[in-house]
Each structure stands twice: as structure tokens, then as C-alpha cells.
Amino acid sequence: MTFNEAVLHIREASRDDIVHLVSARISLKRSGHSFSACCPFHEDKTASFFVHSTKGFFKCFGCSAKGDAIRFVSLFDGLSFTETIYLLAQQYHIQISTTNRKKYQKTVQKEDEILPGYSVLKSEILKTNQIYVAFKQGNAPFTPIFFINGSLSLDAAKLVKKRAQKIIFVAQDTSWNILKPSFEAALNAGLEVFAIPNNSAEFQEMDWVDFCSAQNTQIITKKDVIQLIAGIPDNIARSVYITYATDNFKEKNR
Ligand SMILES: [Zn+2]
DSSP states (O other), X not given: OOHHHHXXXXXXXXXXXXXXXXHTTSOOEEETTEEEEOOTTSOOSSOOXXXXXXXXXXXXXXXXXXXXXXXXXXXXXXXXXXXXXXXXXXXXXXXXXXXXXXXXXXXXXXXXXXSTTHHHHHHHHHHHSEEEEESSOSOOOOSSEEXXXXXXXXXXXXXXXXXXXXXXXXXXXXOHHHHHHHHHHHHHTTOEEEEEOTTOTTOOOEEHHHHHHHOOSSSXXXXXXXXXHHTOSOHHHHHHHHHHHXXXXXXXXX
């Protein structure tokens, strides 16, 4: 069947199946026709999350999370609507026509070309709302982490921005030639940019401007930082950064 037909089928099947789908992911406690649990979408200690088996929806009274079974799976697994439909189609043994599937696989393939490993880590990125980027394989104990060759491209940064707010560069032993374009791409994409410097024993991350001004080498100049700030799309963020960077570099005279 076509993708849209599959959506209709899955809507119906998953409505009856919501308790099963939810309880496969969190443990539910029965109370009458509904089931309750501690909400998986916010810090919840009072079981404000309810699943209504007969009505086929969930609702949390502690946060705004609510919706049908498809929505729950999508939120919990960190998948897009399309991805959720493919996942559930598999579960319900529904065949979606190959043209649709090929189109979907093509998207995944393209994303992985832009940022290797992206499709695998997609759901995790949505949950953590941030990613780490390292330029060499090593003992960087972070997740989700991407190891890239050369600098981060603008396309890759935009892909990250779809699912996360913040990017942290593991900058150990990485040259400014590699770092600068990476910072530039991430800032242009509207990400919050942080870096973990060389001398950071505990992998302490710092704001990228702090990172730049803290480098003891003369390589990173105030001019570099101002250039990078110019690429930030948000006016307010840009002016805040200008003030901050000016203060930060005042004493350094570089
Ligand atoms: Zn909640």
C-alpha cells in the first residue's frame, strides 16, 4: 500500500494497541480504564502520565505531552513522523510500496553522507538536545558524538540544528584551521557553540568565545572572533557576543 494508506491503517491499529506500545517502553500501572506512570517526558515523581486504553491517547498533567500512539512512539523513540510510520509498519507487518521506501532510504543515505553516523544517532540527538563533535578518534567519553574528517560543513551543522540546540567541539589537539570553519558553520546554523580545550583534564566545556580567548597561543585573534560573530543569524545573540568578546579580548591585545 502507499504511505498514506499505511498511515490510516497504523492510526487504527495503534489506537487499539496504545497500552501495548507504551508499556513496551515504560512500565504502566492500571487504574480502571486508564493506566498511569511517571511521565517519561519530564522530571516526574507523581505519576502524572495517563494512557486511556479505550480512547487511544495519552496525556501528561505535569507537562504538555499528549497525543495518540503514533505521537508517543515518535516522542519516546525520538523519531520523525515518517520514521515512526516505518517502524510501526514493520511491527504490524504492513508493506509500504517500494517507491516510498526508496525515497525514505535515499533521505537517510543523503543525511549520512552529510554527517556520517547521523541516522543511527538521530533519536539520541533529539533526547539530549546536543551533540559532540571530535576531529579524531580517541577517548572522548561523550554521547552522542560524531567523528569527522576535516571541518564541520554548513550542511552538517544545519542537519544538527534540526534536532539539537547545542554543539560541543572536542578541540583537543585540533588546529585552528580545522576549528575556525567548524565554529563558523555551527554559528551560521544558529547552534549554541561550545568547545572542550586542550588543557581540560575533566573535559570541561566552555563557551566558544571563552575558548578562543583562553588559548595561550597567538593564533586565535580578536579579528577571528569578530568575523565568526558576524555570521550568527540572530541579531540579539550577535550583539551580546560582540560586547562579551570585546571585554574578553580587551586585555589580550590580539
Ligand atoms: Zn510529563
